[in-house]
Amino acid sequence: MADTSTLDHVDHSEDHGHDHGHDQPATWDGAGTPFKASYGKLMMWYFLLSDAFTFAGFLIAYGTLRVSMNTWPVPDFVFSTFPGGFHHKPLYFVTVMTFILLASSFTMVRAVQEGHRENQKGVVFWMLLTIIGGLGFLGCQAWEWNTLINGEHMSITQNPFSAHTESGVYLEGDGLAADDPLHSINKGDTFEAGESYLIHQHNGDWHKLKYEVTEGPDKGMVKTQELGPKAFGALFFFITGFHGFHVFSGIVFLIIILVNVASGLYIKRKNGYEMVEKIGLYWHFVDLVWVFVFLVFYLL
């Protein structure tokens, strides 16, 4: 491409990144490579930046609403189930999910490294492992959702998890002493402000327990357990759902690119296995978002 910059009548004193002595287009004149990155890679970065803002918006909304309420379900109380019928195993399952996604990020890094060596078989192998990791994560998320929706009857409009705002004593039991002697509520059990509770359903109706307040301005009053803030359910399902959707679309793209790799398409391309790098960026982003969803929902 001929260097025409000295032939036009535009002031070029502000041309940066432009070597007037060589046959190269100016950096931002099109057909150049700003930041020494290809168009596709640069645009992937900027897309991920915009997506980061979207997720940040949702997570910040969660934080704001949570701080605005007097009571909020305590995460290690809500998320304490584990496949196999285990209960009261706080944060175990979500930690497993985090490790699955981290492992899939590692396999993605290996796939990109094999791409640099132009090792087609290596790329296929490591991408396959990444896809399996992603599917594993989605399976775990689906199990979690099923437990919460069908097991504990949580939805985007109702949330049976909450926490007490004052200390008191239960005036009735929840009837689960036979199934769960260690953690069931019995008549006469006391609780403190900040303690979590879960309202169970009996035959489709909420079994809200009555209790008497033992401290504070309402001392002596008899109150009933109430469902927790609706925002919790709505935000949890929406944010994890949105993230899960990203994992799913990532898996779809990974499969498409895997097929392309296996077919030998990238051997012929000038930029080689750069497509694997680009989808790698997307996949790491998905992992990164999970780090923050994990932080906000489960750890804080």
Added chain:
Amino acid sequence: MGHLTYEQSKRKAVVIISILGFITIFEVLFALLGKGYLVDGLHFPLMITGVVMIVLSLVKAYLIVYEFMHMKYEVPGLVKSVLLPTLLLVWAVIAFFYEGNGWNKSRNTLMDKYKAPPAEVEVGDVGFISEEIYHIG
């Protein structure tokens, strides 16, 4: 990864993922410890847990972005054009934390001001002001 050999790159990936794994385990153990699950009765103030968790998550984010996503090896211009806008989010988190706190104060002021006289009361959805309690005018 231009300057590293294949073997070095592989090793580096293993090292980074191990660090990420250990940080995750530490985060979970710290969270459980601070909430009294490992040592009965122990309770860390939210400030401590919050700061530790956020710092550790930022370390994980740095490792993922700089090493796994190769940001470390990109041109400084690209790095800045992607990372500087995310600093705006720091402001957003602080600003919205203040906002939510303000809402909480307003909510409590209103609830105290318009509370129904003591009787056998249905408290209403926790966190929201229910019809019986919130009277306008």
